[in-house]
Amino acid sequence: MSSRNSNRSARALFLWAIGLAAMLAFGTAAAPAHAKTITVTIQKLVFSPANIQAKAGDTIEWVNKDAFAHTATVKGGWDVMIPPEKSASLVLKKAGPVDYFCRFHPNMKGHVTVSP
């Protein structure tokens, strides 16, 4: 009698644990589907990768490994300051192709294709 009871409660606990695991797994899996962060590294005055594909709502994070300040600037659009050895990020709002460059070193160029 008592062993049957403890069996039942063990099974209930087991089912509950599976349910919780499934919820957790679903919850964490669902988050990146909404928006992701794309990292672009800046080293020796080069944006790398120089060409990226993103979706509206995604974030670009620029990681500046240079000892120099850079920017990610779009003519008539965004102007992100990226201090030396620091990071800066931007949420992409509009869909479309975007060419960006560094205002301080206009020979540094990058491109983002933002899909809706």
Added chain:
Amino acid sequence: MAIRMTAVLAASCLFLAGVPAHAAEKPTDPQIAHIAYTAGVIDIEAAKQALKKSNNKEIKAFAKDMERDHEAVNKQALALVKKLKVTPEDNPTSKALTKAAKAERAKLSKLHGAAFDKAYIANEVAYHKQVNGALNDVLIPSAHNPQLKDLLETGLKIFQGHEEHAEHVQSELK
């Protein structure tokens, strides 16, 4: 006039040294380090003069960028020569560059307002062109130490960026 001749001579020496016939006159690493550092100091001083004299927003912003970048490059250069235990060595090219820069500063000090801005930015375009030519044709190919070469190559990319930036500011002034 004599000063200007020296400047021209210095510029042509920088380029001539790259010609294979003059291979024996290639600068050594301690000389290259000195030339690169001197070239940076010159542009920092030019920036300081512009920050003091100009009232133009674009010119002041450009001068600040030059001051910040060249100070950062020179800081890296000093750290590198210390690490490599290289003592930068003064040489005729560094001396000529410094002399020409002094003359340019004196010339600019007599100008005011828009005339100063125009002359400063024109010199920045010309100066970065000259230094980039020297880096590309002489200093980088002559450098022996790979770390020094690497720093010079990064420097060249920065200065090429400055050259484009200066040309952009110059076109906006007109």
